[in-house]
Amino acid sequence: MILADFFNVLDAALRVSTPLIFCAMAGIFSERSGIIDISLEGKLLASAFAAACVATVSGSPVLALSVAMLVSVCLSLLHGVACINYRGNQVVSGLAINILMSGLTVVLGIAWFHQGGQTPSLSPSARFMPIELPGAAAVADVPVLGPLYSGVISGHSVLVYAAFLAVLFTSWVVYRTRFGLRLRAVGENPQAVDTAGISVAWMRYRAIIICGALCGIGGTYLAIAQNAGFSREMSAGQGYIALAAMVFGNWRPGKALMACLLFGLLDAVAIRLQGVPMPIVGQVPVQLIQALPFVLTVVLLAGFFGRSIAPKAIGQPYSKDR
Amino acid sequence: MSSADNTVHMPTWLRVGVVPLVNLSMALFVSGLIFWIIGENPIEAVRLMIYGAFGYQEAIGYTLFYATNFIFTGLAVAVAFHAGLFNIGGEGQAYVGGLGMALMALAFDDVLPVYLLVPLCLVSGAVFGAAWGAVPGWLQAYRGSHIVITTIMFNFIASALLGYLLVSVLIAPGSMAPETRKFLDSASIPYLYEIAAWFGVELSRSPANGSLFIALICAFGLWLYIWRSPSGYALRTVGFSERAASYSGIDARKVTVITMCLSGGLAAMMGLNEILGTQHRLLLNFTAGYGFTGIAVSLMGRNHPVGIVLASLLFGALYQGGAELAFDMPKVTREMVVAIQGLVILFSGALAYMSEPWVAWVYGKLIGKHVIVEGAV
Numbered sequence: 001m002i003l004a005d006f007f008n009v010l011d012a013a014l015r016v017s018t019p020l021i022f023c024a025m026a027g028i029f030s031e032r033s034g035i036i037d038i039s040l041e042g043k044l045l046a047s048a049f050a051a052a053c054v055a056t057v058s059g060s061p062v063l064a065l066s067v068a069m070l071v072s073v074c075l076s077l078l079h080g081v082a083c084i085n086y087r088g089n090q091v092v093s094g095l096a097i098n099i100l101m102s103g104l105t106v107v108l109g110i111a112w113f114h115q116g117g118q119t120p121s122l123s124p125s126a127r128f129m130p131i132e133l134p135g136a137a138a139v140a141d142v143p144v145l146g147p148l149y150s151g152v153i154s155g156h157s158v159l160v161y162a163a164f165l166a167v168l169f170t171s172w173v174v175y176r177t178r179f180g181l182r183l184r185a186v187g188e189n190p191q192a193v194d195t196a197g198i199s200v201a202w203m204r205y206r207a208i209i210i211c212g213a214l215c216g217i218g219g220t221y222l223a224i225a226q227n228a229g230f231s232r233e234m235s236a237g238q239g240y241i242a243l244a245a246m247v248f249g250n251w252r253p254g255k256a257l258m259a260c261l262l263f264g265l266l267d268a269v270a271i272r273l274q275g276v277p278m279p280i281v282g283q284v285p286v287q288l289i290q291a292l293p294f295v296l297t298v299v300l301l302a303g304f305f306g307r308s309i310a311p312k313a314i315g316q317p318y319s320k321d322r
Numbered sequence: 323m324s325s326a327d328n329t330v331h332m333p334t335w336l337r338v339g340v341v342p343l344v345n346l347s348m349a350l351f352v353s354g355l356i357f358w359i360i361g362e363n364p365i366e367a368v369r370l371m372i373y374g375a376f377g378y379q380e381a382i383g384y385t386l387f388y389a390t391n392f393i394f395t396g397l398a399v400a401v402a403f404h405a406g407l408f409n410i411g412g413e414g415q416a417y418v419g420g421l422g423m424a425l426m427a428l429a430f431d432d433v434l435p436v437y438l439l440v441p442l443c444l445v446s447g448a449v450f451g452a453a454w455g456a457v458p459g460w461l462q463a464y465r466g467s468h469i470v471i472t473t474i475m476f477n478f479i480a481s482a483l484l485g486y487l488l489v490s491v492l493i494a495p496g497s498m499a500p501e502t503r504k505f506l507d508s509a510s511i512p513y514l515y516e517i518a519a520w521f522g523v524e525l526s527r528s529p530a531n532g533s534l535f536i537a538l539i540c541a542f543g544l545w546l547y548i549w550r551s552p553s554g555y556a557l558r559t560v561g562f563s564e565r566a567a568s569y570s571g572i573d574a575r576k577v578t579v580i581t582m583c584l585s586g587g588l589a590a591m592m593g594l595n596e597i598l599g600t601q602h603r604l605l606l607n608f609t610a611g612y613g614f615t616g617i618a619v620s621l622m623g624r625n626h627p628v629g630i631v632l633a634s635l636l637f638g639a640l641y642q643g644g645a646e647l648a649f650d651m652p653k654v655t656r657e658m659v660v661a662i663q664g665l666v667i668l669f670s671g672a673l674a675y676m677s678e679p680w681v682a683w684v685y686g687k688l689i690g691k692h693v694i695v696e697g698a699v
Binding site for chain 1: 410468475476479483490611654658668672673675
């Protein structure tokens, strides 16, 4: 029974980690190019709303995904115009997007659907439903490995698996392609990239477009895979947790994935432990476990264990004439 | 290129006076578009909002009440800005500061008189808020952690901490809502209508209270500190260039920590208005995003106390007018104000430099000279 419990928690952890993984990878693209992106949260919320709206109206999850990605990319471009063209403060711009979206999604939601900011509940055909991996039913009775495969690994929405592909994709692009090399260079030393005849602005624009697209998938997952519709403030700080995971993972895809899974696991454990007395320590306050991702990130940033080093040129607008 | 006498720099009044107004109008224009999209009349909305914010005594009281919050959180952001620090942890600092005030109020409201207890709560709140700001400041100064990230994290940690304390520890016995018991009268700051009554003036009831005066004193004090004191000079030097500050013998690290203490303490003062002034108890999420609004206020007010007081009035009017609007227009909810606030931050903060060349061009056409904009693209 303990094993079954454990697998249940793992299963839940995978589900709650998914949006974190998309956002953390999105953040890596943006921040590796030198642009601080605290608007992950706003983009997640906006794309969740867009996905739910389109799925409600059209009934097509694929169309919903495309529009959500488009909306999120548009927000990224807005961030880009402010930070790249007009050399605005990147944190201010990100914050503006978060606050704007937190208000706008509710305003539009109420105006369009009259349900207090929620979108109508979606039918399964308009959502990305769990899929069963081949052979899941067949091996279910095999001890340990059977439930692990059929209960934990199988039975998720296709977007959960896409999240892991996104990590591979990010890792490959950032470390194995010419684009990735330039991306990292532009975040460390934009002058050098400029000297090599590569446009810093265009590099950064491409990075944040990818960032927007990935956030869009994360938002779609929230609204039409994990849940059956949009509810107000449904991103609930997950964009910020993803930001923490990215920092915790030292701006590296593999480590950030681990951080996302860890934070997801903490969340799943917190839900599981709600009201359950533990041996020795008694009831663990849920809030303590919820605060752990942030506490851990602060401690890591402080350099008490390990070290987390940001891209060197992060947060600085680039201008040729210096 | 034009000759030297045909070229002028952009005058200060244009940059400080006109450009922010142009930015604000752009934000309001886009807000108008949102009204139009959801099928409400933007012009009518503006009329209702202005009436809702200033049209009658009670409305003005509410506007001043909200403005008080914004003065505190705006000043908190501004002081950090002058030292080159971006404190987006005002929300958490105010939250923890509120805890500091509530603990004192709960402990001593049956023994101490109001003129001792309120200052005690003020100091305790300030210390709690300052401590919550000091830790990210210290981490930035001595451990090199980025203050933006750590203050974000500290907001969440504060929220979890207060959530735990209110749900499990401080909750009033027998209460279902996660909030403390109501404080006795000895822990409350008098309302403005009460103060007016002492002088024989009759005002209608509103939550505006004595904290407004404390806010204005803080604004004046901060101006003295930043522009008229040696430590303020050090603070601005660090903000201008940390290396230059070090060369002139200023301990930039110490300045960073002190500034964050000050910033956190100012943010915490918001609790005076909310906790001691009106709610008279500590409750979940009483900060309600005012800490973040402080960033918009500070940006709009160009980080100057006078600007911040004016911007606070504007945002107070926006909040109060928005609340009234939600009654009068069926499709509009209070979240509209949040969206407008986001647009204001976008246009007067992130896109602050966008309109400068346009304003300079128009001004240049008017005076027939070529106007140079510093720092433009």
